[in-house]
Amino acid sequence: MDGWFPCIMPHDDHIEGEENTKRKYIMTHGKYTIMGSFETYDEAVDCKNKLNDSFVAKTIKPLFEKDMNKYWPTFKNRFKYLGWISTIATKVKTEKEFRSALTWEKDGMIYVxxxxxxxxxxxxxxxxxxLKLENILKWGGYNYVKDGELDRSINEVTEKPQHNxxxxxxxxxxxxxxxxxxxx
Structure with a gap:
């Protein structure tokens, strides 16, 4: 599932030639996985660096389990918590949670x-x-592809979220x- 719900996905940790009888899973949650939204990378790293085993085990894990148990009452009996990982994800700030790929060029650098x-x-x-300079549109100092995702979605991409x-x-x-x- 996605959005404001818990999500559990198989983790492919199979090593060639090794018998693996216990499958691992990754659990995320729209309410509790995203620790914050930041204007800069350094702000995101600062928050990420504050996370630790104690905070995750005492604060985040119980919230995950409580919500997962709503949808899967035997969840805690079937799975064992092994640990947590964190990363920083870059997303466009939009009203409708835009998640398609945006590709553009500026000053000789291509961004995806x-x-x-x-x-x-x-x-x-x-x-x-x-790279081939085919079907290029220009907007300010940016170049992007005609009929590409940015061209098709420019209105959605530029629609900022309402704070309510x-x-x-x-x-x-x-x-x-x-x-x-x-x-x-």
């Missing part, structure tokens, strides 16, 4: 921002068009959870 992994194939074609809607680009989960625990 792929919201989901399956978008890389569309981005590949757009990169080739930019649930939107992952406005989340500040880490700060909210720390604030709640200070008051408890």
């Amino acid at each position: 921002l792929s919201g989901k992994i399956n978008n890389i194939f569309d981005a590949e074609q757009e990169v080739f068009s930019l 809607v649930r939107n992952t680009s406005e989340l500040q989960v880490y700060n909210e959870l720390c604030s709640q625990h200070k008051h408890n």
Whole structure:
């Protein structure tokens, strides 16, 4: 599932030639996976560096399990927690949570921002068009591909989120959870 729900996905940790009888899974949650939304990379790294085993085990894990148990009551009996990992994801701040690939060129550098992994194939074609200078549109100092994803989605990409809607680009989960625990 996606959005404001827990999600569990198989993790492909099979090593060639090794028998692996216990499959691993990755669990994410739209409410609790995104620790915050930041204007700069350094701000995101700062928040990421504050996360630790104790915070995840005492604060995040119980919230994940509680919500997962709503949909799968035997979840805690079937799975064992092994640990957590974190990363920083770059996303475009939009009203409708835009997740397609955006590909453009500026000052001789080609940029690809792929919201989901399956978008890389569309981005590949757009990169080739930019390299060959085929079907290029210009906007300010930016070049992008005519009929490419940015061309098709320019209105959605430029529509900023309203602050009164649930939107992952406005989340500040880490700060909210720390604030709640200070008051408890």
